[in-house]
Amino acid sequence: MTHLDIAAAPGRGDRVTDVTELVERAARLLPEQAPLQTFVHHNTLHAFEHLPFDEAVVSAARVFGTEPFQSEAAFRDHVGSGRIRPSDIDAVAEAEAPGAAPIVPGGPTRARFLALRLRNLFEIPSGAALDWLLLETDARTRLSDLLDPRRRAELLAQAGRDWTTTPEQTARASQARLLDTLWNGLAAAAPTVPGAGAPPARGRDRILAETGTDTDELVHPLLIRLSAAFLDQGIAYWPMPERELGFLRAFRRLYGQAGGPPDRFLRGLGAELRRQEAEGWTAERTVVWALDELAVPEEARGAAIEATLLSLRGWAGMMRQFEHRPDLAPVEARAARLLDYLAVQLVLDVQAARHVMRNHPGGPATADRTTVRPGLELVYEAFVLAQLMPVDVTVLARPEHAAAWLGAVAACDETERRRLLHLAYERRHRVGALDALDAHRRFTAGAEAPPVTMQAVFCIDEREESLRRHLEEHFPQARTYGYAGFFGVAMTYLGTGEVRPRPLCPVVVTPTHLVVEEPAESRTPRQPGSRHGRGGLSLGLAVGSRTLARGSVISLGLGATQVVTLVGRCLFPRRFHRWSRRLDHDPGGGAVTRLAIERAPGAVETEDGLRRGYSVPEMTQVVSSALRTTGLGRELAPVVLIVGHGSSSLNNPHESAHDCGATGGGRGGPNARAFAAMANHPGVRAGLRDLGLDIPDGTWFVGAYHNTCDDSMTYYDEDLVPERSRHAVEEAKRIMARACVLDAHERCRRFESAPLDLPLDAALAHVESHTVDLGQPRPEYGHATNAIGVVGRRSRTRGLFLDRRAFLVSYDPEGDPSGDLLTNLLLAAGPVCAGINLEYYFSYVDPAGYGCGTKLPHNIVGLLGVMDGHASDLRTGLPWQMVEIHEPVRLLLVVETEPERLAAIVGAHAVLERLVSNGWIQLVAWSPSSDAMHVFERGGFVPYVPEGEALPTVHRSAQFYAGRREHLGFAHVTASLGTGSGEPVSPELVGEEAS
Template sequence: MARDIRTLTQPQLSAIQTACLKLAPSWPLDQMIAVSPYWPMRDEPIEQVSARLSALAGISMLMPASDYLDWYRRGLITEQALQTALAESGLGISQGELVQALERIPEQVPWQPLSGLLDEHRARHKMAWRDEITHQISQFCAAHFQQAQPMLHSNEKPDLYAHWLAVSQRDRGLSIVLDEPDLHRYFAQLPDDPHALIAQALDTFGIQNEQVELYAHAMLLDISGWGAWVAYLRWQGELSNTPQDQTLELLAIRMAWELVLWRYQESQFPGFFATLTHAWKQSMARLTDLPVQHQTQQKPLWIWARAAELSYQQQLHSMLSRPVNLSARAIQCQVAFCIDVRSEVYRRALEGQSDAIQTMGFAGFFGLPISYQPQQADVSRPQCPGLLMPSLVASHAQTDKHGAASLNAGARWQAFSKSATASFSMVESAGWIDTFKLLKKAFFASEQVHPVDKLSNSQSWSLTQNGEELSAQQKAELAAGVLHAMGFEQFAPTVLLVGHGSHSTNNLQEAGLGCGACGGQSGEVNVKVLAWLLNDKAVRAALPELGVEIPEQTRFIAALHNTTTDHIRCYGEKPDAQIESWLSSATAVAQKERAAKLDTQLADFDREALDQALIARSLDWSQTRPEWGLANNAAFVVAPRDWTRGVDLQGRSFLHDYQWQHDTDFKVLETIMTAPMLVTHWINMQYNASTTDNLHFGSGNKVLHNAVGGNIGVFEGNGGDLRTGLAMQSLHNGHDWMHQVQRLSVYLAAPKSAIKDIASRHEVVQQLIDNEWLYVFQWQSSGEISRFFQQRWWPVSAPADRQGEEQKIVQCL
């Protein structure tokens, strides 16, 4: 029986709900995409969010002071950039004082919950309270959220809080593990309702209304991995119009532990409890002011972070500031790639083979909002960005019944193996089969194809919406929309549609190296479907009425860029020998450029040896760094490719083709600024967050990863919180970081008036710009570049003084 039932007041409930919305989602392993963990807080200035997270949970959004000092001494932060950043800050100190400030940054001590205060007095031989709390909640969540229901035998899956309470009240092992007799008895006193639990905790701890949101947020950050999973379930529910939110229940579970500890200490150790109460009151008195203190302490670090960004931007601006000279040339082959930064290296290598090659950049799902479902198979997967809900289903016109049956059987077997009650017996009975598979993979390594991808080799497809096959006219309208968005002005005899995928072995986070625009999958399905559409005679016949004229001899060929080896694989009809030769040569050039970053020894390999070495790396079970993914991403360039052709962007830029003169109503620009720009921002912030604080927003050591619930995520080892974000091996080469932390710089070759109008009509875009989560620049063909900030245009050659009084303002056109 609960000893004190209360209900939340409306101000308390409102504050709790606000806190519950501050955790960003984390996608499952098989659909792993990069996500900004700060996304729900984009309505606040980035420096304010940084201070808040630092104060509440010790989370860092900045690099250590020693890293900035090292970059400065190595010339990676220039004197000019540092002077500009210091002038912008209005801090009123000299450059020398700023360097000195970096050398004596005070330690930023985060706020401590009750369990943290108790750990300060905990005997060394006993497990820390916070570690055990995280472990217990995390193990429970792993069991609760896996597909099979292992802990309570019920026809219906119980609510999260109710399930946890029932399990915890039966668990006598907690008292034994923690060496705290009778601790388990205090769980029996907890109320059945999560709202009542939270109300009791707030009342018991004396938390004022103005402190509730900060306190609740701090509690959620203590179990943020599972908070991210619950946020993902909420996100999916919103996309499918089946709203659900279990964040409040997760918060109630975390607060329940604090309440149990309070009551346990009060009853069992009354003498110490007086000391604890005093310490708690002091801790709560600090809570409200702590974020402000941390923001003041972080100010010098933010100046250095800005200087690092300016150093990169100034270098990039010098490359982009050259006037654009457009020269007409006969195009023999057009090759459309994903905007992914890894494509930039290959595109540059391919363009170097011949002036008759035109490359293009577009979001890797190629404008197809599809999910892929093999005919007669029970499984399907989204092939579009996480921001979207698939509206079409792509499947094969011909059915592979044997393959579909095999896939269904495999899915059922894997579902059974995920059950906690089945796992041990399954290993006992089937272990010898898996041992054979293990030995086969170890000694006879070959490329492993995703089970669903095995069924995607059909050249004829079916597109349905709500169970109805699309008509030829509907297919033509879909195709015309894609071609218009891609910016096709003319069509070459051969058009390659190149999706991308990655290949590595023994890598639970392999989807994180896939195409984010395809939901972490390979782009193979999307390019095959689009090539099928654009080669279809009925679709071709309907396109002229929609303003699209494709020459009869033009053929579209689907292809896949393996970003691990830089091989291009074409499907169906093969390109001619000349194009095959260009692709082969481009592969060798791209491999050579990337080799030194992968392993310095590879830099001296000849062409054939390097190719074999990269293939071997992708098949090596022990290889934890098969490729660097999108590490070191820094810019998103939206402009005609002719403007950047021949410019070495170092594999750091997302490249999206765009010609504003053909976008009369700026709908394409609006789509770019509200979709690809947000996706690239997510990627940038995920890499930044996993670098600055891998403990909270990264997944630690890849070697120690264990899958949770089949595909939910990973543990590092066998416990702790659910780990989200990127592993250290995806960011660090063992000696140095491979990703330099900086906010995304977006360059839009479009009229200033159009950019401003779109930003003003989309609150999300305006928030990202004005709260400085990213930079938006307008780039003109003359080479002039201006920054858009706070509804004004600023020339990049002058500091954007936040006060706006000394500097000249370039007004919007």
């Protein structure tokens, strides 16, 4: 009999222990991904933010079985291509190991050793491959092929002969003796390597070791089906019964019925569940009983609970999300509890364990897990490196020197090498970016800005960087600004075509205001939850198609139509999309609407505790904060566009991941519209004048929406534009339309489907086809190029080609003497930009472990997330098609302020201090008084010394990016500085060379 007895000992299941704390501790490791509809970027390793970044990624790799950095092979390619330069390796090595003491007498210093090791990346065989190499080849007696001629001559000289006159056979024999002495000296000093150690605590792992059967293969398919059915948001025709009771009780009612489930391993489960239900067992008691049954010792229960939840961490994480954020449910929240989920999984684990042990009595003998063996892999690596590096190998014959050499080699293992190479990889990017900013400052010094006739405020999103640049190139009289894309309007929003209101604000903000879009001709307040006839018809067809009788009729009736639709969407996506929009046009869809933005006198809160609309003082505060923070209030043009953004694409489960992170994964058009309405409000303007901010009567704000997928623009409330501003608004729209064409053309260079010589006038058609193509896995690359954040005046970056890689946050340090505006800005923008950057980092370095793999096998389940095929864990993170062109570097955040002020702000706020001090982002202070830069390193700011490489200069961006798909460097673009004619770029310019 094994540790898993089929019959439980009397009284074992009656002992109740509080497991809530253990579950809460394990829950911190679970993904925090919300359902797809509200997918918002966040730090994948949020639970490890208390650790320094390099320690955190290594620790997480051990917990999750994932990768911490890019592979060594990838870094080898970066070294070979020049993406990592020798100077980067030397700088990293010197910073990591200062000092002049050699590792062994006459050998390299620690820094020199690291630098040479990172330059010499070679494969280290292990296990049977190494045994074969040592036994069947002359690897131990022949100098390595990696040696250069100079080092080869040095080694031959160390044998004490003149090898230019010695016969070849004698030379080989002497060489073999030299290398044999080196090998034996290292092998004698090598430490032994222990075996796997004690068996794991989780019962499943012990059973696997004893029987060779993985109980998860029995449990997981059923648990996946149960979880999907319980959390389903209305997709399933037959809903799971009694879900309102909670996951555990619904499971007991369903699987505790007489007769029992058909699965062999579940025999006897029904009786057990009926007993637990009759005795009123809580989830906590059920967990304790199951851990007892699985013979998990008390001291190992925390580890066992953690391993159990992490075995399907996507589904466990979604249960956790529904428990703590029910407001994010796409349709209806479920009574989910992580403890219930754990209890169900452990009950199934017990059943599977009993079944396996019945069929494998006794089991095979468990292998000795404490066996020690010589560290031959380490000896081989040290053996090769002793040949490659400047060291007298005869010195290594002495045990103390051999041990020191082995210690240096062991300290620079694969993980450490990848960490150091990652630092070198990031250093090259950091140096390039900071040098470009400094060079551009000097390039534009003394330049006078053209008079402003139009202003546009965009989200800080790095995808808007190219649109802002092209707008300024095409029309130098334009000024652009960057502000978080909810524009300070933290609201819950209900549009005319929506069934439920949703928050449009950062996820860390809880909105307290409800804004409703209403038809202009009917100002009757609209109630959340109203439904439309068309939705009911769609639901009826969806449900009917799943029935036997109606399904046959519906399938026959709609079959031909669907064939036409499928052919049209696949072969003529753009034309079919336009045709279907005209055919499906709702006569009432173009009705004029208004936002109920101002709170009516005596208005009461909704049942959710929301206040309808904003008071005039509240609106005044929203507008005032934006004007002061961005510096927009210093000089206002006749037209100010407030441009929110989002993305729409066909057949894209992760569409909301392309939307605006500042609106919680929503689209920023309503926020832009609301802000413009506030800024145009007479009462708000009067309140602003009292605060010293005067909006001229001739200035009009227009809310707009930029679709970053097809580069289209939508404008709101145009019928409200006063006659005096109509011409200026139309001119602004025309200029913006041209900028969108240029932006689309630059974006197309990243798509393999677009030829590199794509004409300018074909760019919009290409991106629109991408948007509506049913088979397009890459409708938009989203944030895949993000790498930099610049918080400061636009004059610092205007005219600098940033390759759509920079979050641009407008901040006027001269208008912020106290630093309060900067503090609020960093608290909002810092975590958002860091979350975007880190999610892309982790989804790239381990697409399977942290990302959700390739899109091709994805299956949307219950409006919750995606699985691979018909059943898998709920995949979290980003698909490979969203990150494949990304460079995984931590965000380089450059802030225009004095280093002392920035240090004080960071130190006073835990969320920023954690991100900065632990290295989750790279922080730079750019002094507005001296223009000096200071980089935050090892707890403080240190001066940055530019390396001073010159940048190329072009008149238009198209001249720099033409014909190239890869990541580009930086360049000066003179057209936006007012040195050009301001006329649209011609197609011929695309082919011109950069000067």
